[in-house]
Amino acid sequence: MEEEWDLETRAVRAGIHRSAFNEHAEALYLTSSYVFDNAQQAADRFTNREPGMIYSRFTNPTVTAFQERLASLEGGESCLATASGMSAILTVFMGLLQAGDHVVASRSLFGASVQLLSGILGRFGIITTFVPLSDLAAWEQAVRPETRLFFVETPANPTMELVDLTALAALAHDRGVRLVVDNCFCTPILQRPLELGADLVVHSATKYLDGQGRVLGGAIVGSMALVMESPIYQFLRTAGPSMSPFNAWVCLKGMETLALRLEAQCARAQQLAQWLEQQPGVARVLYPGLPSHPQYELACRQQSQGGGVVTFEVKGGQAAAWNIIDSLQLISVTGNLGDTKSTLTHPATTTHGRLSDADRANAGITPGMLRLSVGLETVRDLQRDLERGLG
Template sequence: MTNENRIETTLIHEGYSSKEFSDSLSPPIFQSSTYVFDTAEQGEMRFRGEEKGFIYSRLGNPTVRILEERMAVLEKGEAALAFGSGMAAVSAVLFHLIKSESHILCSRGVYGCTFGLLEMLEDKFSVTHTFSSMQTADDIEAAITDMTTCIYIETPINPTMELIDIELVSRVAKKVGIPVVVDNTFCSPFLQNPLDLGADYVIHSATKYISGHGDVIAGIVVGKNKEEIQKMRMTVQKDIGGIISPFDAWLLLRGLKTLHVRMDRHVENTRKLANYLKGHPLIEDVIYPGDPDSPHYSIMKKQMRTAGGMISFLVKGGKKEAQAFMNRLKLIKIAVSLGDAETLIQHPATMTHAVVPPKTRDAMGITENMLRLSVGLESVDDLIDDIDQALLD
């Protein structure tokens, strides 16, 4: 396997050779906490990094390593780390990049738990953060301070579906030597590769599209620089310990094999649903970057292969009307998370972003009548029928 393979092939084969593991077609699950050394000297050499080999599964595991190598190639990076949750991945990158009294510049919106982490960093360690629309170079430059140690962005932003021009942000950041971190969860590496656009780190909540089946909690970090990822492995990951289990890594490897097939259906269903919702008289607005009328359409065409499997939309009315609509749905499930085979709907203001103060939510563009839809793999006609009856009931 090389970086020259097309992504559909990489998803299935990268990082694994059956010849190395008794000709097993599926990668084995190495359910071991520790590894045996032939001699005391060998153990000493491995701890010093002078010999390859595994030591202890918090420091590395063969099944996990296959996943990390595959994700690194998929995201066009030099190395990757797998974690026990998406938030463990977010935390690891930020702890790697910050010090006391640092400043983090963020996109206008972020996931609710990321917001909670930022608040905790400020309360406990005086690490401040500010939000910026990042629509122009002037916006970004004006928000950078002498203490800014990284720029952290989501694109598309959860749940407002706003897009950030990764290339623009990276270009400004490079002028002052600040690393750029991109949460790529909404896209997966099949739709967007931030490292190719100048970012330094990519984060995934692998719970979502990487898994695709709603049965794993996991996170991934991919870095442009192998040495920085190794530093993160031997400091933040080793000492805080937010590692992934071998079985969960195996489930993610299984999920990756169908990512391209699943994403094609997610994308097609989403496009049809967006068109349906856009013309409905009881829908105030549809927020979908694949809509040619969207203010973010040009950025989508520039940096994403296609618009993805997520829609946000505004029901006419407020919180009461939005929740009543949700309660009338029969096929679509009310649940947080995304990227599963099932179509999921949630009310961000009271669910994923409930921790965000109302004034901050308003500034992020999260209204009381906003709903976020993760479009699944069902028949799109059945999904439209379900939405239609819930809107008309």
């Protein structure tokens, strides 16, 4: 029956397995382990001869409910929840790569993903080549015999650059490479990468899935073979970057309002993007819902709406950007995004502040760039707040 439900219905209903008490809301199972009837059952569970719960580092009913709901929304067979978005990305890399392997990644990525690939995995013999996200010829040229993964965000944080996922998936598969997509900015409500050919989707549930800035979380979605019956699950189960049941419960409740929130946030973001384009102090606005976006036609095809994040560049570089931040009275100055409260971030000195100047420039981050994550306040109040610093 669940397969027949619309996306919005599944966001509210998928993954519910009621306990013997028949509770209406999702139950929160705050337990680190589970009790066995006897020694034989304990042995059978630990050796996978009998299915069932063992320990919450491996499985937990509330986490399972979150996993089933997100898998249903993304159109994946299987989902694995993790402690954060970065631990989801780490788990994919640790599960699918080994020393000597090669990754081709977009040069427009969240700063920590760049650092994980080049700074940390590089020390373990995994080499990454960073290429311009939308340049398919560059992806093709970067492939080597030992290339195992392509890794992208689309839209990218914070440049809002896109890549044609169908074309990139075809290119990857022709060469025996897997495509992993960070779908954090769109969520399955706006874009479903698995349907476009991606092998795995990763999420920072910290963003829109929770949607109210309360907890950290992450997820990996894909086929049963790739997610659960693979070294990805083995890594999570052994190394332990698992999602806590409490965080899973918060994200489950967050997902119930995901479609409604995104509809309202996209509408506000679209209006603000159009308004920002008219402001004399703004040099350019990067928003996939604007006809001025260099990949507007692709955005219309690949995403159902522009999303809740608007990136803009002010005239006057870092000083002008910081002036806007320091003049705010409503919008929060914080690193998170996807919250019902609007947030403004200066990527060059925060989320991408630890990158080298060259990596930052490669990622397309300029000193005058600001990333606005649009919440649920009124457009008029948000405009008034931005106007103060825009002059």
